[in-house]
Amino acid sequence: MKYVDFPGTKERISVIGLGTWVFGGENWGGADDRACVAAAGEALALGMNFIDTAPFYADGRSEELVGQAVKGQREKAFIATKCGLVRENGRVRHDLTPASVAREAEQSLRRMDCDVIDLYMCHWPDPATPVEKTMEAFLKLRAEKKIRHIGVSNFDLDLLKKACAVAPVATLEVQYSLLERGIESGLLPFCRDNGIGVIAYGALGGGILTGKYVKMPSFGKWDARRMFYHHFEGENLKKAQKLVKQMQAFDLPLNQVALSWVRQRPGVMTVLAGCRDVHQVRENAGAADFDLPDGFNVWSR
Numbered sequence: 001m002k003y004v005d006f007p008g009t010k011e012r013i014s015v016i017g018l019g020t021w022v023f024g025g026e027n028w029g030g031a032d033d034r035a036c037v038a039a040a041g042e043a044l045a046l047g048m049n050f051i052d053t054a055p056f057y058a059d060g061r062s063e064e065l066v067g068q069a070v071k072g073q074r075e076k077a078f079i080a081t082k083c084g085l086v087r088e089n090g091r092v093r094h095d096l097t098p099a100s101v102a103r104e105a106e107q108s109l110r111r112m113d114c115d116v117i118d119l120y121m122c123h124w125p126d127p128a129t130p131v132e133k134t135m136e137a138f139l140k141l142r143a144e145k146k147i148r149h150i151g152v153s154n155f156d157l158d159l160l161k162k163a164c165a166v167a168p169v170a171t172l173e174v175q176y177s178l179l180e181r182g183i184e185s186g187l188l189p190f191c192r193d194n195g196i197g198v199i200a201y202g203a204l205g206g207g208i209l210t211g212k213y214v215k216m217p218s219f220g221k222w223d224a225r226r227m228f229y230h231h232f233e234g235e236n237l238k239k240a241q242k243l244v245k246q247m248q249a250f251d252l253p254l255n256q257v258a259l260s261w262v263r264q265r266p267g268v269m270t271v272l273a274g275c276r277d278v279h280q281v282r283e284n285a286g287a288a289d290f291d292l293p294d295g296f297n298v299w300s301r
């Protein structure tokens with residue numbers, strides 16, 4: 001595994017991180033709990049210390065499974081979790097009010113059976129709450145030693161700047177892949193210039209960049225590959241398939257090409273790979289072992 005310094009510290013963070021949205025299986029057509037716990041254990045064994053989870057993932061089940069996996073080896077893991085998507089009566093609402101942030105942090109600590117969250121992030125913006133108020137709540141949690149570092153996710157540039165004016169925002173988690181390059185025009189250079197580490201999610205395009213979809217399955221209504229990753233539809237699907245063909249021209253596993261390409265973009269701190277079992281963890285961890293030569297940068301603008 002390769003490591004980078006967490007922004008502003010000497011803490012070493014793996015360049016490939018474990019994504020755990022699939023844990024609990026809710027939006028990914030089911031998942032096996034034991035296989036997920038084993039996947040996280042294998043990630044730690046391979047030195048993949050950055051683990052990303054959220055209360056939203058299977059309504060807290062992902063955090064519980066992460067907690068089980070790190071039991072007895074908490075010091076090996078750097079755990080990132082989030083707040084701001086709150087479930088109520090079967091619906092999800094945005095809530096980054098200070099009271100809700102404080103409540104969610106307690107719930108996450110309890111689910112993971114941990115004393116502290118290494119990186120705490122706003123999952124998505126809450127248009128009804130001034131970000132300054134949210135950041136003050138994060139600073140309070142940090143002063144109480146319930147969280148160690150502050151991050152945000154899915155913020156646009158204006159909101160990120162507002163958050164940075166109030167709190168030391170160490171990281172921005174955003175979608176970034178060969179198929180989704182929107183951050184290159186503003187967010188990525190801003191983060192690079194300001195020492196904010198970018199955590200890239202969706203680098204496998206929800207799985208489509210692994211090249212395994214010869215025939216498209218029909219996903220359920222709430223499956224992430226239908227409601228979140230739109231690379232599986234219409235014109236986007238054609239674009240994804242074309243890209244996969246280009247990637248096949250090189251003699252490397254496609255999942256590793258997709259992850260390495262994102263990992264090598266300047267400003268990216270860690271690339272998350274969603275994994276449901278030890279097999280996927282091992283395959284994805286391999287993306288840290290080599291650098292794509294310049295010739296691989298055929299998709300760069």
Ligand SMILES: NC(=O)c1ccc[n+]([C@@H]2O[C@H](COP(=O)([O-])OP(=O)(O)OC[C@H]3O[C@@H](n4cnc5c(N)ncnc54)[C@H](OP(=O)(O)O)[C@@H]3O)[C@@H](O)[C@H]2O)c1
Pocket residue numbers: 018019020021022028052053123153154173174200201202203204205206207208210212224255272273274275276279280281283284
């Ligand atoms: N902050 C946010 O708003 C946000 C949003 C999305 C994701 N995230 C985080 O980022 C992580 C990564 O994103 P993601 O999981 O949504 O998507 P992803 O990493 O692009 O794709 C993950 C999916 O790809 C498939 N896959 C993984 N490794 C594979 C391999 N070696 N070979 C073949 N297929 C493989 C698996 O699906 P199957 O086995 O089901 O095919 C897996 O669930 C998430 O788990 C989550 O922690 C954060």
